[in-house]
Amino acid sequence: MRRFAPALTLLVAACATRPEQPPPPTPQPIVTPSPPSRSSLLGLTANDLVQRFGNPALQVREGASLKLQFRRRGCVLDAYLYAPPTGGVQRVEHVDTRWPSGQDADQVACLTALESP
Secondary structure, rough: OOEEEHHHHHHHHHOOOOOOOOOOOOOOOOOOOOOOOHOOOOOOHHHHHHHHHOOOOEEEEEEEEEEEEEEEEOOOEEEEEEEOOOOOEEEEEEEEEEOOOEEEOHHHHHHHHHHHO
8 A cells, every 4th residue: 555655646646736827917008199180179169279279369259150270380270169059068160270371281280289388
């Protein structure tokens, strides 16, 4: 029986389960901020725009619509706000960006110029 004890011990040890290893950590995706875009302004209120760009250089009311113009570093942004048909707060529905000469400006570059201090 003594001869079988070491063999029996090895047999029992072979049947034992291995302790679970924790799974390797999953790499976190690198999140890069997306550049500002025209669509990021759609739906904003006048207060949202003022918080983002400061006071407008020009404010024009036409009926129920509002145009806010922001100018900085050679870029001009015109944001057009309209109230929903059912009433409520005016929100941006259209945005134009241009150079002071009137020529169209790249919207991402213009928004970046407006947002930089």
